[in-house]
Amino acid sequence: MLAFRLGFLDIGWLDLIDIGLVALLIYQIYNLVRGSVASRVFIGYLLVYFTYLLVKALGLHLLTTILEYFISVGALALIIIFQHEIRRFLLFVGKSTNFVNNRWIRRLVLRKPHTGDSKTPLKPLLETCKTLSAEFSGGLLVLQRNDDLEKFIQSGEVVNANVSKLLLLAIFSQYSPLHDGAVIVSGGKILAARCILPVSEDDDLPPAMGFRHRAALGMSEATDAAIIAISEESGRLSLATNGELHANLSLTELENRLENYLRENRR
Structure with missing residues (x-):
């Protein structure tokens, strides 16, 4: 040597x-x-x-x-x-390891079939975000990808209904008993509402960032889901994926990021 x-x-x-x-x-x-x-x-x-x-x-x-x-x-x-x-x-x-993200390895090790969110229509979700943003109504949407979200679903109220703009707006209405917490969506279904998400403990986050955005970031750190957060104060749209929060997005930017992120799920 x-x-x-x-x-x-x-x-x-x-x-x-x-x-x-x-x-x-x-x-x-x-x-x-x-x-x-x-x-x-x-x-x-x-x-x-x-x-x-x-x-x-x-x-x-x-x-x-x-x-x-x-x-x-x-x-x-x-x-x-x-x-x-x-x-x-x-x-x-x-x-971040391709070996773990392989669908066959996930089935063998995690005993969980590939669920993904490839069948979830984005149009009613984006229309809901547009309306909530315009009305300055807060909202938190979780789009399931590969990871099992059962424990988060159990923390809320089971809905199990088809995704629709009217239903989502009714859930996030300030007069609805389900408006607090997050809505979990997968496979074209609203699985549950009023779900509790883990809150990020990142000390580098600005103090002005509210609980809703910290919950979105925390969920993206714990799972591979895509989380949309609508600010109640400013109406701004944010997307959290893979432990990163993309804030102040336009509706077009949100759509593009969602499509790109969910498209990776199908490879």
């Missing part, structure tokens, strides 16, 4: 690859926790670990032993502190 000497160290190509991969991993972890209180904990833990490496190299045995105990216990504490960030990372890896 090719190697070269740096001072008193013999460094090979595998060592350089190892260092590069560790640096990339640390950078990705920092991106996950950046801007939150957890980022300061992460940096503090790194400083303690580098201190441990230094005192170990200097041969300070007592201090090395103390730091070893601290790091071993600290590893468990990090898992507890970063549980949300770890979950986001694993969800990101799971959703």
